[in-house]
Amino acid sequence: MFLSGLLASLVGVSGVVALNTGVAKLPVLGYNTWNAFRCDINESLILETGELMVKHGLLAAGYNYLNLDDCYSEKNRSKSGDIVASAAKFPSGMKNLTNKIHKLGFKTGIYSDSGWFTCGGYPGSFSNELRDLKTFKDWGFDYLKYDNCAIPYDSITRQGIVGRYQPMADAVAKVAAETKTEPIVLSLCEWGWSQVWQWGKRFGQSWRTTGDIEPHWLSLASIINFNSFLTTSTDFYGRNDLDMLQLGNGNLTDDEAKSHFTAWALMKSPLFIGTDLRNVTKETLEILTNREILAINQDPVYGESISPFRWGVNPDWTSDPINPANYWSGQSENGTVFMMLNTRDEATKMSFNLTESPWIRAGRKYSVRDLWAHTNNGTAIRNFTATVPPHGVVALLLKDAGDEPNGIFPECSVWWQCTDRNGTRVGG
Structure with a gap:
């Protein structure tokens, strides 16, 4: 099956200018809680994970973000309308948590959603974008993964997907201007259904292009296949996000794990570890800390995907x-x-x-x-x-x-249409 329709839709993708907010020029490297823990997170687990990242050399290798995913809040907002951190999971408060994470040497990220609720059923940011962004900034977060569940009816939004993401992008810019600080890194988790690679650069530093990754080879191959047609939309400040690294979470062979890491890194995807570091293997750590591969992902001269x-x-x-x-x-x-x-x-x-x-x-x-x-x-x-x-x-x-040495035959490495000065075809 040939992708004539898809290829036609990609015309002009490379002409979209990436959003240069002064942050995330290069792909972000770090840890995300979702793959390993889903909703079973708490402050002691987050801090233990950060300490293990330092111990295992992951921070030194460049993985300098430690990010919370879904399920960190109470199910309801406060009376004043704010998102409230779960008292059971984070009894010391989010500001205390981010302070400790920063002292370990990391930046840190959090999660929200453009709809009524997050994918896990917690408060989303629809109609509360600026309020929530201020909360995340006050809590000390540096990065926001912004998902796409529980979308309000069209009669409420009167917007397509681009319009639904615009308010949060505006909030990021407004809060940065008001606080005179670096803007939060905005990562769109839209799954590619609306061809986000064409417009994501207007709002965020990365954008998901497919559904969620699964810990087996067929999922990896499918994601690589889809993104092979989108490589021109990746450059400095904006890139296709192939989803989190699944090393150690399923039935991947060592060779499959190397293929997974290599493709993600060389296609300049953000690299977020999703492995429970309490049980991580030596082999997984060796893959994650391959500095020669990471150096290409973090290349300061060329931002494009292979x-x-x-x-x-x-x-x-x-x-x-x-x-x-x-x-x-x-x-x-x-x-x-x-x-x-x-x-x-x-x-x-x-x-x-x-x-x-x-x-x-x-x-x-x-x-x-x-x-x-x-x-x-x-x-x-x-x-x-x-x-x-x-x-x-x-x-x-x-x-x-x-x-190359003289005297190699044929005279051209690709011999068809290779021609001598007198018009004679060479090597054919």
């Missing part, structure tokens, strides 16, 4: 939630990034011509850095080949190493 240059299993531009694009590349400050993703159920020999990537120069050789083995693997000339494990990944950084 993109497919060949689909592999399927013809190019095919949408297949089981077999997304296999061959990807993009720019980084230190060279050209490649990702080979094996969507098959068995180990597969995969190869590509270097100049299939638009960021590679013909007639040059390239040094090869394996970003998972952390090894320098010699020099590639024209082609690269590797055997990739089932549902596994190879991530590479290629750097220009000078002219």
